[in-house]
Amino acid sequence: MANVTDEYRVRAVNTSRETENKVHDDAVAVRYGFRGGLVAGVNVYGYMVVPVLARLGPALLEDGRITAKFLQPFYEGETVVVRVRPEGEHLAVTAEDESGAVRASGTAAMGAPQSGDLPPEAPLSTDRPEASAQVIYAGRVLGTYAAAVDEPTQEALLGLANSIVVANYRISPWIHTSSEVACYGRAQPGETLSVRGVIRDCYERKGHEFMVLDVAVLGRSLIQRITHTAIWKLRE
Numbered sequence: 032m033a034n035v036t037d038e039y040r041v042r043a044v045n046t047s048r049e050t051e052n053k054v055h056d057d058a059v060a061v062r063y064g065f066r067g068g069l070v071a072g073v074n075v076y077g078y079m080v081v082p083v084l085a086r087l088g089p090a091l092l093e094d095g096r097i098t099a100k101f102l103q104p105f106y107e108g109e110t111v112v113v114r115v116r117p118e119g120e121h122l123a124v125t126a127e128d129e130s131g132a133v134r135a136s137g138t139a140a141m142g143a144p145q146s147g148d149l150p151p152e153a154p155l156s157t158d159r160p161e162a163s164a165q166v167i168y169a170g171r172v173l174g175t176y177a178a179a180v181d182e183p184t185q186e187a188l189l190g191l192a193n194s195i196v197v198a199n200y201r202i203s204p205w206i207h208t209s210s211e212v213a214c215y216g217r218a219q220p221g222e223t224l225s226v227r228g229v230i231r232d233c234y235e236r237k238g239h240e241f242m243v244l245d246v247a248v249l250g251r252s253l254i255q256r257i258t259h260t261a262i263w264k265l266r267e
Contacts, residue, residue, distance in 0.1 A: 037115040039082040043105040047071045051197060054204035054265075063204065063265055069104040072207035073193060075111065075135050077186030079124050082115045083139040084185075086122060091141060092185070092214045099124075099137035100209040115139075143213045146256055149247045150227040155198060162202035162263050164233075167242055173199045173228040183218035192246045192259040195226045202263060208241070211258040218250050225249045231258075238266030 045055055045068050053059040055068040076099045084091060091097075105111055105128070112127045121140035125133045155174030160166045176198040180187050189210060196202060218224055225248075232243040239262045246257040 037082045037086060039078070039085075039113040039115075041078050041081075041111050041113070043070045043078075043107060043109045043111050044074065045070050045107040046074055052203050052205055054206055059204055063267075065104060067106050069206070070106060070109075071190075071193075072099070072101045072135075072210070073186050073190045075099070075101060075105060075126055076189050076210065077184065078111050079113050079126050079135065079137060080139075080185045082113055083122060083124060086115055087139060087141060089217075091139065092217050094143050095139065095141050095214045096143055097137065097139045097185075097212045097214070098210065099135060099212075101135045101207065103132070103134040105134060143215055146213070146215065146247075146253055149249075149253070149256075150229040150245055152225075152227055159199060159201045162200045162205070164240070166200065167230065167233060167240075167263055169230055169232050171230045173230070173244075176226040176228075177223055178226065179221055179223045180218060181221055183220060183222070183224075185212075188218065188248055188255055189257065191224065191226045191248055192228070192244060192257045193261075195228045195246060196244070196261065196263075199228075200263075204265060206262045206265065207259070208262060209260045213256040215253045215255065216250070218248075218254050222250050224254070240264035 047055040057067045060068045116123045121138045124137045126135035152175045153172045176195040228246040231245045244259040248255040
């Protein structure tokens with residue numbers, strides 16, 4: 032790869048303002064010390080993937096890996112500057128504000144890891160429990176979630192890892208902090224996808240309670256395997 036930096040600029044849009052997760056609502060987010068409602072991590076991931084796909088091509092979606100770590104939030108109307116830079120065998124990706132401050136970072140490369148054993152299927156309860164340490168713990172298998180995705184963009188597919196959380200718990204506010212995505216295939220428009228998950232780890236850091244999910248997205252075959260980390264209980 033040539034030693035150059037690609038740049039992509041986009042205006043951040045808070046598409047999650049009306050969702051159940053009130054960290055995207057201005058009034059609630061301010062109570063937790065933010066300037067306003069947070070632009071969702073999956074949206075920022077979608078911005079980051081645009082120049083990555085321009086570089087590596089659609090083959091990445093069938094045999095590739097992408098990571099993203101969300102360091103500081105973006106807010107509605109801000110300019111997101113995504114920069115892609117070759118580093119050895121992978122691409123380094125940053126999402127910066129106009130001052131050059133890095134608010135998200137990640138990597139992308141060809142070659143998906145071996146998928147290993149998938150999370151098991153489990154029935155999805157119609158009575159979602161309130162998020163708590165009694166129901167969020169390492170080893171808990173989540174109820175399998177199914178959804179038809181009209182436009183299976185990378186942003187939409189990663190959003191399914193959020194959807195399985197919401198399908199299993201009444202949880203708000205909470206924050207998606209990072210994802211590691213292994214790509215094995217492409218979903219077809221309108222295809223009904225099965226989303227399985229298991230909580231692999233839980234820990235506390237700086238007063239926040241985290242969970243780490245192992246999520247598999249399947250259509251006719253495995254599409255993605257996602258390690259999805261989120262703060263399920265924010266420090267007041």
